[in-house]
Amino acid sequence: MSDASILRPSGLAHVVFRTANIKPLVDFWSTFLGAERVFENEFIAFLRYDEEHHRVAIINDESTGPHSATAAGLHHVAFTYDTLQGLIKAxxxxxxxxxxxxxxxxxxxxxxxxxxxPDGNSIETQIDNFDTVEEATEFMTSKFFRENAVGTDVDPNELLRRLEAGEDEKALKKRVEIGIRHDIPAAV
Incomplete structure (x- = not known):
C-alpha cells in the first residue's frame, strides 16, 4: 500500500557495505560485477559497472564483526540481466x-x-521471466505463487545445455510447478 502524500524515488542509487576486510571485499565485488574502481583508498571504495558514478561502496570499519545469518537486516542485494543467455554467461x-x-x-x-x-552477504543475479510488470504481477497473485512463493530449483548447466541446443528462452524461463514450498535454503 502506498501513501499518495509521499513522492516516490525515481530509482535505487547504490548499496554500501561495511567490513573489517576491505581489500578482499573490494577485490571480490570488482571481479563479481566486472566493476571499475572509481575511487579507492584504505577507508572506502566506490565501484561502478554501468552509467551511474557508483553502484556499490565499501567502507572499512574495523569495529565490524563476522556476518551473522540470524541477525535482522538486509537479506540480499539483486542485480538483473537482460536475457537468460546473459545470466548464464555471467x-x-x-x-x-x-x-x-x-x-x-x-x-x-x-x-x-x-x-x-567474502563477508557472507548474499547476492542475487537474476532475469525477469515475464515481458511486462503486469504479467509478473498476475503470476504473483496466482494460485501457483501462493502455493510456492520460493520457487523451483534449477541447474544452470542444464539451462546452458538447452540454450546451446537452441531452445527458446521464453520456454526455459517458465517455472516448473512443484507444489507447496516455503523453505529458503540456509546457504542463501
Missing amino acids: WKLREKLGIKPTWCVNHGPTTSIYYKD
Whole structure:
C-alpha cells in the first residue's frame, strides 16, 4: 500500500557495505560485477559497472564483526540481466573465476542465481521471466505463487545445455510447478 502524500524515488542509487576486510571485499565485488574502481583508498571504495558514478561502496570499519545469518537486516542485494543467455554467461564466467553459486532457482517472476561475498552477504543475479510488470504481477497473485512463493530449483548447466541446443528462452524461463514450498535454503 502506498501513501499518495509521499513522492516516490525515481530509482535505487547504490548499496554500501561495511567490513573489517576491505581489500578482499573490494577485490571480490570488482571481479563479481566486472566493476571499475572509481575511487579507492584504505577507508572506502566506490565501484561502478554501468552509467551511474557508483553502484556499490565499501567502507572499512574495523569495529565490524563476522556476518551473522540470524541477525535482522538486509537479506540480499539483486542485480538483473537482460536475457537468460546473459545470466548464464555471467554464471559461467564467475565459475571460471572460482565464484560458485549457493542457490539457483526459478522463482516464477525471475530466474535467479545466488552467491555469497567474502563477508557472507548474499547476492542475487537474476532475469525477469515475464515481458511486462503486469504479467509478473498476475503470476504473483496466482494460485501457483501462493502455493510456492520460493520457487523451483534449477541447474544452470542444464539451462546452458538447452540454450546451446537452441531452445527458446521464453520456454526455459517458465517455472516448473512443484507444489507447496516455503523453505529458503540456509546457504542463501
